[in-house]
Amino acid sequence: MEKNIFEKIRDNESPCELVYKDKYVTAFNDIHPDAPAHILIIPNKKIASLNDILEEDSDYLSNILLVAKKIAKELELDKTGYRLITNCGKDGGQEVDYLHFHLVGGVPLGKMISLPKSSKKILKEIESNAEKNIWKTLHL
Numbered sequence: 001m002e003k004n005i006f007e008k009i010r011d012n013e014s015p016c017e018l019v020y021k022d023k024y025v026t027a028f029n030d031i032h033p034d035a036p037a038h039i040l041i042i043p044n045k046k047i048a049s050l051n052d053i054l055e056e057d058s059d060y061l062s063n064i065l066l067v068a069k070k071i072a073k074e075l076e077l078d079k080t081g082y083r084l085i086t087n088c089g090k091d092g093g094q095e096v097d098y099l100h101f102h103l104v105g106g107v108p109l110g111k112m113i114s115l116p117k118s119s120k121k122i123l124k125e126i127e128s129n130a131e132k133n134i135w136k137t138l139h140l
């Protein structure tokens with residue numbers, strides 16, 4: 001099966017602006033930055049999304065957080081603040097099927113979630129029908 005873009009970047013088969021690499025993670029600048037600092041951090045193991053993480057992936061996952069902290073400190077984002085985001089699946093807006101975390105900062109980032117008009121309509125429908133409101137009760 002053909003490698004996707006992040007697999008190619010991980011394997012040095014596609015150019016990128018590399019920010020950091022070690023045994024567990026690769027970090028590179030996002031090609032279409034949404035803020036002065038916009039870095040993508042991926043595990044060196046191909047994991048499609050947060051839906052697909054396993055207990056055995058814990059070293060990769062913990063190192064993503066540790067490297068995010070390290071990069072933020074290096075860029076002095078720790079002083080002003082930043083955001084670490086992973087998009088999962090269709091509603092999450094995930095475009096590349098390879099688990100990745102966006103480290104974003106360098107300006108105030110505003111509201112965390114900005115719903116499109118179409119979602120606001122759906123939200124109103126959910127709120128007006130309490131029985132359909134599945135989000136209030138979790139059965140974990």
Ligand code: AMP
Pocket residue numbers: 005016028029030031032033040086087093094095096097
């Ligand atoms: P997501 O929507 O969470 O899947 O984010 C995918 C991100 O990958 C987007 O922000 C893209 O700008 C970024 N991206 C896609 N291709 C590349 C690439 N070749 N190098 C760096 N970033 C990329």
